[in-house]
Amino acid sequence: MKQTNQNRAPWILLPCVLLTLGGVTLLAPHPAAQAAPTQVAPAQTAAKPAAYDDGDGDELLEHWDSPRYGAEERIQIGGAAAGFLLLGVVVWGKRSRRTAAYAGLTLVDVSDPVKTEFLKSEQSVAEERKAA
Amino acid sequence: MQALRNIGIIGRITMLEGARKQVFHVLMLFAVFLIFGSASLAKFDQHVQMKMLNDLCLFCVFLVSSIVAITITVTGVPGEMEQKTVYPVIAKPVARWQFICGKYAGAMGTVAIGMAIMAATFTFLQLSYAGHLDTAMFYVLPFLYLETAILAALALWLSTWASWPLAWFLSVLLCLLGNLKFPLYDSLMSRPQSGFNRVAITTLYHLLPNLESFNFKDAMVHHLAVPNAYLWQTAAYGLFYTAALLTLASLTFARKEL
Amino acid sequence: MKGNQTMPNTAIRIQQFTKEYPVPRQKEKRVAVSNLTLAVPTGGLFGFLGPNGAGKTTTIKMLLGFLPPTVGEAWLFDRPVGDDRARQRVGYLPEQPYFPKFLSALEVVKAHAGLSGLAGNRAKERIELCLRQVNMWDNRHMILSKCSKGMTQRVGLASALVGDPDLLIMDEPSSGLDPLGRKELRELLTALKNDGKTIFLSSHLLSEMESVCDRVGVMARGKLVACGTPAEITRAGDGVRVQIEQAERDEVLNTQIADWGGSVEAAGEGSAYLRVPSALVYKVMGLLETRRARLVAVTSQRETLEDAFLRLVS
Numbered sequence: 001m002k003q004t005n006q007n008r009a010p011w012i013l014l015p016c017v018l019l020t021l022g023g024v025t026l027l028a029p030h031p032a033a034q035a036a037p038t039q040v041a042p043a044q045t046a047a048k049p050a051a052y053d054d055g056d057g058d059e060l061l062e063h064w065d066s067p068r069y070g071a072e073e074r075i076q077i078g079g080a081a082a083g084f085l086l087l088g089v090v091v092w093g094k095r096s097r098r099t100a101a102y103a104g105l106t107l108v109d110v111s112d113p114v115k116t117e118f119l120k121s122e123q124s125v126a127e128e129r130k131a132a
Numbered sequence: 133m134q135a136l137r138n139i140g141i142i143g144r145i146t147m148l149e150g151a152r153k154q155v156f157h158v159l160m161l162f163a164v165f166l167i168f169g170s171a172s173l174a175k176f177d178q179h180v181q182m183k184m185l186n187d188l189c190l191f192c193v194f195l196v197s198s199i200v201a202i203t204i205t206v207t208g209v210p211g212e213m214e215q216k217t218v219y220p221v222i223a224k225p226v227a228r229w230q231f232i233c234g235k236y237a238g239a240m241g242t243v244a245i246g247m248a249i250m251a252a253t254f255t256f257l258q259l260s261y262a263g264h265l266d267t268a269m270f271y272v273l274p275f276l277y278l279e280t281a282i283l284a285a286l287a288l289w290l291s292t293w294a295s296w297p298l299a300w301f302l303s304v305l306l307c308l309l310g311n312l313k314f315p316l317y318d319s320l321m322s323r324p325q326s327g328f329n330r331v332a333i334t335t336l337y338h339l340l341p342n343l344e345s346f347n348f349k350d351a352m353v354h355h356l357a358v359p360n361a362y363l364w365q366t367a368a369y370g371l372f373y374t375a376a377l378l379t380l381a382s383l384t385f386a387r388k389e390l
Numbered sequence: 391m392k393g394n395q396t397m398p399n400t401a402i403r404i405q406q407f408t409k410e411y412p413v414p415r416q417k418e419k420r421v422a423v424s425n426l427t428l429a430v431p432t433g434g435l436f437g438f439l440g441p442n443g444a445g446k447t448t449t450i451k452m453l454l455g456f457l458p459p460t461v462g463e464a465w466l467f468d469r470p471v472g473d474d475r476a477r478q479r480v481g482y483l484p485e486q487p488y489f490p491k492f493l494s495a496l497e498v499v500k501a502h503a504g505l506s507g508l509a510g511n512r513a514k515e516r517i518e519l520c521l522r523q524v525n526m527w528d529n530r531h532m533i534l535s536k537c538s539k540g541m542t543q544r545v546g547l548a549s550a551l552v553g554d555p556d557l558l559i560m561d562e563p564s565s566g567l568d569p570l571g572r573k574e575l576r577e578l579l580t581a582l583k584n585d586g587k588t589i590f591l592s593s594h595l596l597s598e599m600e601s602v603c604d605r606v607g608v609m610a611r612g613k614l615v616a617c618g619t620p621a622e623i624t625r626a627g628d629g630v631r632v633q634i635e636q637a638e639r640d641e642v643l644n645t646q647i648a649d650w651g652g653s654v655e656a657a658g659e660g661s662a663y664l665r666v667p668s669a670l671v672y673k674v675m676g677l678l679e680t681r682r683a684r685l686v687a688v689t690s691q692r693e694t695l696e697d698a699f700l701r702l703v704s
């Protein structure tokens with residue numbers, strides 16, 4: 001069963017690859033299409049510097065010159081950092097609570113006969129049974 | 133220390149497994165074929181030809197390494213669980229997050245092998261057509277690798293809670309959306325939207341990875357200069373985003389019943 | 391005071407383990423393990439018995455942290471099972487061990503040695519020792535996809551043993567092994583036990599378990615129905631069974647036995663079983679001599695573990 005699945009994998013994947021390929025070539029901005037749809041980012045096309053116009057129609061402002069990209073990157077870095085911080089606090093809190101709980105547990109286990117009941121080894125149970 | 137070792141051991145096995153997969157071989161053949169094919173397609177004068185060659189080859193490297201990264205990570209963890217190879221490993225003192233990072237490292241190792249093969253083909257073509265290497269390649273390719281790293285982490289996280297075909301589909305979808313993030317946002321927001329929709333779209337927009345950031349293809353094709361500060365920031369961004377996704381994947385996997 | 395002494399001596403402590411699996415399209419859940427409380431002392435071999443679906447594998451999975459229990463807690467050497475370091479001193483052999491198929495036996499065991507924290511010469515020694523112990527050293531370069539089921543089982547055993555664990559948890563270790571392999575496994579388990587290791591294993595092979603187990607726990611439908619030494623679990627019958635051969639039915643013998651409180655049971659052509667109280671066994675011998683009946687066998691009427699198991703789980 002597993003064997004046949006594995007053998008079939010390339011044949012399942014091939015149409016996927018072709019579909020993706022088709023999709024990407026349709027969707028990805030390629031030179032001819034990039035010049036035409038001005039409504040996509042009108043602000044950017046207006047701000048294009050003339051220096052990059054090398055005459056092959058690929059005149060869109062590159063993302064590293066757009067402050068928008070840099071700003072978005074910084075927002076997401078900040079978000080991730082905040083997430084890590086929050087997670088760190090949660091994990092730390094949980095760990096300290098757990099340590100406290102287990103520290104308490106050992107004490108309870110020794111003193112509380114109800115809780116120590118299950119700790120009895122079979123040996124001691126057997127001894128008790130013999131004594132009875 | 134032991135954690136790093138565990139990740140290394142799991143990663144090594146995963147990488148060996150990935151590099152042995154038929155899918156990987158087929159994709160590598162496909163890539164090499166595509167790169168050589170693009171060379172024969174580009175039949176123009178020297179200047180334009182080099183541009184087209186670079187453009188097509190880099191696109192092909194991106195495409196194939198993304199597919200390899202997504203396919204290998206998406207099948208990695210579910211495959212381990214289906215084939216029950218995960219049990220002997222996590223019965224050792226190996227934390228769940230170490231397992232996830234090991235699987236991820238292994239997948240990225242496989243992607244690195246694939247990228248090395250494609251880069252070698254590309255270098256060979258460049259040398260035979262232009263006679264010299266374009267130095268831009270030395271940052272364009274690493275950033276492409278960083279982009280596939282984000283994709284792989286995304287696929288890994290998806291595969292910890294979705295079945296692998298669904299995770300594959302979602303990863304490819306998110307890859308496309310991530311590449312078209314800004315135009316998509318602009319076109320959605322230019323239409324009249326209700327307040328709730330605006331908030332939802334903006335939230336999703338800020339959660340979506342900005343994959344276009346890693347695309348320095350044009351810098352190489354058109355010989356443009358990229359500011360260093362932007363490169364560093366983008367590198368940091370990629371690492372942060374990957375780390376966040378791996379943390380999410382570890383958290384979901386840690387809760388999983390095996 | 392007592393708690394203080396027994397605590398470091400417990401390899402496994404389970405307190406009120408309960409596991410419910412959700413059943414698709416149904417409201418109520420399937421209870422796989424219910425309210426299991428168990429303590430396994432350090433040293434010795436604990437047999438975890440039960441029919442199919444009793445919840446043995448589920449319990450073991452919860453012990454190793456693969457599944458969170460619905461209710462309850464457990465400790466391995468006093469570390470809660472949720473802690474990854476609880477498995478530091480534990481070796482585990484899964485129900486059906488699976489490893490990446492393209493690796494060789496040696497590579498698998500090496501990887502597991504690394505995951506157990508072994509390195510350098512110590513790792514090399516342990517790897518060789520374990521592969522020799524399970525009789526796979528000569529086949530160490532064989533790729534796992536070419537290994538038979540029993541060989542894979544041996545590789546699994548070697549990788550469980552390689553970290554030199556103090557506690558071995560095995561889920562049906564003898565499945566897939568040939569009679570020779572089972573005998574070797576029994577010897578290996580005995581040797582490990584004599585080394586002071588604790589072994590916790592689940593099995594169906596009761597006659598085997600009876601000879602090696604120090605203690606057994608019997609599960610049925612998710613509940614622990616008996617726990618103790620095999621001698622405690624099997625019911626001691628106060629009697630002996632005497633098998634005799636006689637040419638024809640001997641009424642004098644039969645009435646005498648009935649007078650003594652025994653019973654006679656014909657068993658085919660010219661053969662019979664007498665059940666008598668063990669105190670009277672020499673009297674019966676004398677009677678047999680005078681009645682000219684040939685004695686075949688005298689056996690104690692103690693229950694076997696298998697009988698006890700069938701009684702407990704039915």
Ligand SMILES: Nc1ncnc2c1ncn2[C@@H]1O[C@H](COP(=O)(O)OP(=O)(O)OP(=O)(O)O)[C@@H](O)[C@H]1O
Pocket residue numbers: 411412420421422440441442443444445446447448449
């Ligand atoms: N993943 C699961 N989802 C739902 N039910 C499960 C799952 N795993 C086990 N069960 C159920 O839990 C019960 C106990 O199963 P378990 O595997 O622990 O039995 P076992 O004692 O190991 O049996 P065996 O001797 O056949 O190995 C069974 O009724 C089984 O159907």
Ligand SMILES: [Mg+2]
Pocket residue numbers: 446447448485561
């Ligand atoms: Mg089982």
